[in-house]
Amino acid sequence: MDNNPRNSWYDQRLSLEQGHFLSAPDGPFRKRKWASLxxxxxxxxxxxxxxxxxxxxxxxxxxxSLKPITFQLPNLPAAFDGYRILQISDPHLDLLPDLSERIVSLLGGISVDLLLLTGDYRDRHDAAPETGLAILRPVLAAVDAPDGKIAILGNHDPAAAVPILEDMGLRVLLNQTIAIQRCGESLHLTSLDDVHSFYTDAAHRALQETVEGCRIAAVHSAEVADLAAAAGIDLYLCGHTHGGQIRLPWGGPPVRNLRRCRDYSHGQWRHGAMQGYTSNGAGVATIPIRYNCPAEVALITLRRPG
Ligand SMILES: [Fe+2]
Structure with a gap:
């Protein structure tokens, strides 16, 4: 019997990638034929x-551009007051390779506590797993993050990207919780595989794990925000929508690309006691354009209230 959870994750992920159906929290759905668009x-x-x-x-x-955001978290341990997380989401670097140079000059040796990459490193679903990843390497080198450089997968990222990301020095987390320690106190990070197209019960189980203390969720999309709030997550960080990528000057994005929790397509939000942030993302999908929806790298600072 195979007791390595990574192997069973890989088998399940691969069967979704190779089959005719993908999986969302509300059930399976037929794959779209992108070429028809x-x-x-x-x-x-x-x-x-x-x-x-x-x-x-x-x-x-x-x-x-660099977008500074501060979250006041009532449960935050004192040792983590002022903790800084740099979130880079959705670079889709094969679609706009010049972005890498721009991000490197923007970050220019920045020092944060933790680097968090929230998925979609390539754009083309049919491209080789390594597509776009080499262009990510200088971005990783530009950031100093003593507590680690963590990556999760997006709906554009295949299982085969995991060893390539790990070779680049990233810690890839899939449906699991880690504790970051500081002065005897802990901050917990629950990181899921993509839930837009590759949702499995393992993602829900990871959210429902019993964890004491302050807890952040890193998920590619906002689509399990309600489940995370019910599980007691304090802060939910995600991307996926690119903030809409194209927004009308007089309103929100015409395309949200969310099947559930559709109110959380961009910016800061709240679901019950849980706070959340959906990054506009650094890159673009499908067409390399943006209107009224700036590309960003989010610099998140955690604070205790008061
Ligand atoms: Fe994306």
Whole structure:
């Protein structure tokens, strides 16, 4: 009998990647044929080019900035007051490789406590597992993070990306909780595999584990925010939506790409006692453009209230 949870995770993940159905918290769904959208996307890009908006959209997409955010967490141990997490989400580096250089110059030797990568390192679902990952290497080198550089997988990331990410010095966490220690106190981090397309009971079990004290969840998408809040998570960090990537000047994003918890498509939010943040992401999906939705790397500071 195989007792290594990583092996059973891998078998389950691979069967979803290779089958006709994917899995969300509300059940399985048939895979989309992305190629069938190609003509519509090409037409949309052509319309943008003819209207003169395409170049502006590409420039917007390349203009990544550092977004500082502070969370006051009532359960935060005193030793973690001021703790800094740098969250890089959704770089999709094969679609806009120039982004790597831009992110490196933006971060320029930044020192934080923890680097957290919340998935989608490549864009093309049919590309080789290593696609985009080499471009991530200089970004990792630009960040000093004594408590570690942690990665979870997004819906664009295959199981085969895990050993490649680990070779780059990242600690890949899949449906498990780790404790970060400081002066005898602990901060717990529960990190899930992607729940948008690769949800399994192991993700729910990891949330429901009994953990005492302050607890952060790192999940690619907001789609299990309600389950995390019920499990007593204090702070939920995610990405996936790119904040919509294209937002109308007079309203929210027309496309949210969330099957559940759809109110949490961007920015800071709250579900019951749990606080959450959905990063706009550093990169872009499908078309390398952004409008009214700036690309970001989030610099999160944890504070005790008062
Ligand atoms: Fe993404």
């Amino acid at each position: 190609d003509p519509a996307l090409k037409l949309f890009e052509q319309v943008l080019r003819l209207s003169g908006l395409h170049g502006r959209g590409v420039n917007n997409a390349k203009n990544v």
